[in-house]
Amino acid sequence: MNPILTVRGVHTAYDTVDVLTGVDLDVLPGQISCILGVNGAGKSTLIRSILRLTPPRIGTITFNGNNLHKLKTHEVVRLGIGCIPEGRRIFGRMTVEENLRVGAYTERSNAKIRSSLERVFHIFPRLKEREKQVAGTLSGGEQAMVSIGRGLMTDPDMLIIDEPSLGLSPLFVQENFNVIREIAKAGVTVLLVEQNVNQTLAIADYGYVLLQGQVIVKGSADYLRSNPEVQRAYFGGLN
Ligand SMILES: Nc1ncnc2c1ncn2[C@@H]1O[C@H](COP(=O)(O)OP(=O)(O)O)[C@@H](O)[C@H]1O
Ligand SMILES: [Mg+2]
Numbered sequence: 001m002n003p004i005l006t007v008r009g010v011h012t013a014y015d016t017v018d019v020l021t022g023v024d025l026d027v028l029p030g031q032i033s034c035i036l037g038v039n040g041a042g043k044s045t046l047i048r049s050i051l052r053l054t055p056p057r058i059g060t061i062t063f064n065g066n067n068l069h070k071l072k073t074h075e076v077v078r079l080g081i082g083c084i085p086e087g088r089r090i091f092g093r094m095t096v097e098e099n100l101r102v103g104a105y106t107e108r109s110n111a112k113i114r115s116s117l118e119r120v121f122h123i124f125p126r127l128k129e130r131e132k133q134v135a136g137t138l139s140g141g142e143q144a145m146v147s148i149g150r151g152l153m154t155d156p157d158m159l160i161i162d163e164p165s166l167g168l169s170p171l172f173v174q175e176n177f178n179v180i181r182e183i184a185k186a187g188v189t190v191l192l193v194e195q196n197v198n199q200t201l202a203i204a205d206y207g208y209v210l211l212q213g214q215v216i217v218k219g220s221a222d223y224l225r226s227n228p229e230v231q232r233a234y235f236g237g238l239n
Contacts, residue, residue: 092136
């Protein structure tokens, strides 16, 4: 199986500060791949590199066979990469439908927006039932569906989700993971960034552990669950 996303030898810096120093990564289509690592490891910088919000200084990133070099972020999105950035939340006073429409703000064609909405409602029938309900009154699990459904409004082949469980209550966190599993079942490739190791490895197929801007260990979720390097990355790897 050919990867849908390949990252090769990527170095990314902010001004003079080198953050990523030679990252390689492959995401296989249809899988849930995860990027694990402590705060400051460079996870969001890797996502920013893929989306070309902070373009790499060196290295190559390809998606569906297209070299992303020279593309603008909206062109990367148009190729089929959706993203739910860190800390993205729903708009509590807007309806479910209005929240979802925000995700399609770059799309002008009403017919396309309608078909994207129908696709999201097909994956999450509960949202169809609550279409006109104000989002702030939904249950935690339903709010997770809205947040992820919004990321699906550009009809991406691959969805990048950066720390969806950050700052959420434990019940809400589990709902989020359930929802991510649902979208993978619907055929969307997922690249999931998380600090929540055990819950992430429970739904992921494959993972990479980042530490200080480098991949220190990678492998199947089963392999990573029992790998002492993963523990090292989280507890005491910074020495
Ligand atoms: N805009 C920025 N300017 C300068 N340094 C940054 C910026 N964003 C992040 N960094 C630094 O890059 C490193 C990696 O950050 P980040 O990619 O956000 O890590 P993670 O997502 O794994 O927590 C950190 O040391 C952080 O301080
Ligand atoms: Mg981050």
